[in-house]
Amino acid sequence: MSALNSWRRSVLLAAIAATCAASGETAYAAGDAPAGDGHGPHQRSTWNVAPDGRGQSCMRWRPCRLETAREQVRAAAPAMTRDLRVELAGGRYELSSTFVLGAADSGRNGHDVVYAAAPGAEPVLTGGREVRGWRLVDPARRIWRAAVGRLDTRQLYADDVRLRRAVHVPGLPGDVRRTATGLHTTSAEPRTWAAPTDVEMVWRARGAGAFEWVEARCRVTGMSADAAGTGTDVSIAQPCLDNAVGIYASNVAGGGEVLGAPSWSENSSTFLADDTRPARWAIERTAAGNAMHYRARPGEDPRRRRFVAATGETLVRIGGTVAEPAHDIVVRGLRFSESTWLGPDTGMGFPNLFANAYAIRPDALSPETYRGEAFPPGALELDKTHDVRVEGNRFERLGAIGVRIQSTSRATVDGNVLRDLSAGGVLIGRLGPDLEGEVEDNVISNNAIDGVGAEYGASPGVFLNVPRRTTLRNNFISNTGYSGVTMRGSWNGSGTTEGNRYVDNYVANVLRRASDGGGIYTVYPQGTSWDNGLLVAGNVVRDMRPGALGFGLYNDIGSDYSTSRDNVSYNFLIAGGGCAQPYLNEIRSTGNWLRGRLPGVPDVWWVCDGPVTNVEVDNxxxxxADPAADCAARPACAAIVANAGLQAGYEDRLTGTYSFDDVPTFEDVNADSFDVDSVHAGLDFGWGQWIAAYGTPGYATTSHARFATADAGPRTIAPVRGVVLSSLVLEGSGTYTISDGTSTRSGTLRGPGRPVRVQTGFRTTGAKVSLTFSDGQQVVVDDLRVSR
Incomplete structure (x- = not known):
């Protein structure tokens, strides 16, 4: 090498070394190996990865793969003298298997191992796979087909919007009765359904012979003509059928249910013939390969849209063993998206038991078989860990639970966004059938949880299952299939619940699909004394689906040692109280601001037939007429509202895009309309303001907000504090006017099928927006975007 080139190389390496010193990196010449074991006075502290990373350098200018960085950090961790960081560059990390961090990947010597987004980057950990090759196979019905090989999924997204599977309502036509192997119907129609063994049947609530608070799902395994040749025998997967029959017949909350005709059926291309539900899909599984069918909207060409199918169940798992737990790990600033869960497609199915629990044996509710239940997976799982922090991540478009935590202590889940989830937002507790380890001293705070239960309708925003000393504070929970918060205490020898605190949370628009729940719901003993019982304080709980049975603050069976004080509860059937079956003891409800919607009953009402003892009520x-306005006019009540929800500095968790396609659809068997959510995470629509109508000819989807023919408005949208409504899409005829009291926009709509995006230009955060249309016109409102 010439002297000049040698000098240039020395200068370049010196400059690189100076830059790396500032960031904690170590500089190497091309081809050099990284600092393998981390020993020495200048221990390496940062590894850089990228979706297309390769090699062993793991430097910013030569990133490696995520797995490579994990192995190098694992080798360096025993001698660490400061935090070790793995920085993820932006882009999609398409995971082919679960990324696992175990005990060997833990922090040491008082320091953490941190997996975080690189500055300014948006890394996405995903199981999503793009679906291409759409062919039009039925022009009259606008049905397209795409071959997907061995890919299997329960979730499909178009341009990041969840698409619903094709449905048939009712679940079986004709007169239906249960048989030893499934169901019999007098109708021959089911034998015409394409791919019948891919069909899934869904039983919702007591009308179908299930509990009021559940949705059960079992797969069809066969269909054949009955002995007379006129009806149809339907075989149902086992043990799903026997487990569902067994648990719903048990004596709980009235019990004695007899599983009958399903509420609806899903997933056959035959169901795409329903013109009132376009933008639906089905997957057909064959030995030669799987295929997707999609019914397009009028004028839609799927080849011009980006379709992504979810694969993989748990994207990241952090965990060890009881003897050697994983610990001192931080996950920060990442996105988790497009996971699935294929469990309901197996013989086990999803015989929903309570919240996200499902039965794995028919006697799962008997006192001797607490371990007879299981739970869906999480996109991120913590299992046998301590001192793990999950901060500032986004969990979106997921096929099961967002974050699942078991056998864990001193974990923090803070400042995350969880949206558009098939099941629950956060599940934390002792989770059967494996009950190893305790769950204690964990904190769940400042999370925005919105759009929960898109597929499994009995999903709560947060489910706490026999935890100890858990703090749930300052979360914003909205738009949930079941209760906003569900807390199950000690039962059937499952462990001891004590010292839990749920404070300053904002919970809105719950019971979207299930019933017999509430804003904050508790069941079974919450402690063994007033000193270690449950405290529910400073929370706002409001709004539920009309027609559901719901309490704002709900103490169910045996919720001993529960204290509710200084909360606000309104727009529920009953503001507070619960079910005394077989009993309710040691309940305190004081200083709360309450108003239920059921006339003639007290604000706190105890139902069922059991005794209620040692109860203190003073509210x-x-x-x-207007409980929200009355609360705002009373300083003590208004102060609770102002303090509930996300704390200052977390407002950006409320920004983003809110499409009514993201709402958990309600496959209503009896009615053709339902109330769309009154509160999304970033927008407050006001109680009873927004109506979605099924089966409107010429309209794009079945879950947009629509106005009735003579209902011109005005309608109001109030951005949650700290954000503004920046734009929205309007589709229909006539004129519109939108104003925030300072600025006004008006215009003319283009007609059905020709949506208009309206940029508001609003700047005043939190200002209430009014929206008015010309009389006699029906308008679709969708795709509302919120910014700071």
């Missing part, structure tokens, strides 16, 4: 009543 304030809000005005029935």
């Amino acid at each position: 304030h009543s809000l005005d029935a």
